[in-house]
Amino acid sequence: MDGGSSDDTLHRLRAWEQSGRLPLRVLVEPGSNISRGRNAAIAAARGPVIASTDAGVRLDSSWLASLLQPFEALGEIMPPSVVACGFFVAETTTVFETAVGATVLPALTDINPKTFLPSSRSMAFLKTAWEAVDGYPEWLDYCEDLIFDFKLQAKGYDFVFLPTAVAYFRPRGSLHAFFRQYYRYARGDGKAGLWPRRHAVRYLTYLGAVPSLLWLSISKSSLWAGLLLAGAAVMLWTPYRRLVPVIQSFSALDRLRASLWVPVIRVTGDMAKMLGYPAGIRWRQTYGSQSPRWRDEL
Secondary structure, eight states: OBSOOSSSHHHHHHHHHHHTSSOOOOOBOTTOOHHHHHHHHHHHOOSSEEEEEOTTOEEOTTHHHHHHHHHHHTTTOOOTTEEEEEEEEEOOSSHHHHHHHHHHSOOGGGOOTTTOOOOTTEEEEEHHHHHHTTSSOTTOSSSHHHHHHHHHHHTTOEEEEEEEEEEEEOOOSSHHHHHHHHHHHHHHHHHHTOOHHHHHHHHHIIIIIHHHHHHHHHHTOTHHHHHHHHHHHHHHHHHHHHHHHHTTTSOHHHHHHHHHHHHHHHHHHHHHHHHHHHHHHHHHHHSGGGSOOGGGGO
């Protein structure tokens, strides 16, 4: 499904389609958002099982076989309660991308299979499951896969985590691109009304706790600065825990550069979310009729 790409993507897709080397059908619908693109592609699919991924990723050679295991194991039964949840891993080429991956992406050891919500870049489900939840929310341009997951959960579908179904993708390659990505993610949260407490904690931290501790450390006692540093250490502990194993082969200079990027990336992402979330809320207040009360459907 091509939603109106401006590079040579469509030309390449057409070439692959015409070559017959891949059983590929190219759909073109300029102006489609992610949800509309997924829905159009799934509607056109002829098979009962949908394997979902994103453009620009590299799929592990066993990705599809791994995702299909739950369905093949069920043979002819295939109850509509199974959703196969794959994993995703950063495939980096620069120091900055490595730091981004460690800062924002979960490691396999971070995953609780019982609560894991799959990204649509690596998952599989029956077409009947997609139909049962009315597909992806086309009124939402980002975070659409979370709403899809929530609606599947509410319908009683069982999520099966399959860590061997890995999709590799490149994180954003610049701080500006990263900021724009997370601004859009948070704007999607605001449009859908997702994670209000999580966003509230972020505002309280940066607009309340951090300025207060800075003021106290300057005007009262330097001991307050210790509390501020302790909070920063807690916030950055997980990114650094993920980063250390992946930079072992780096030069000393690149290890230092990656380490220095982590707090910059974390704060930049938080600032992007703090700006994006109210933009999404404002959109919901202005165009409320376009954003169904999806929670009422759960």
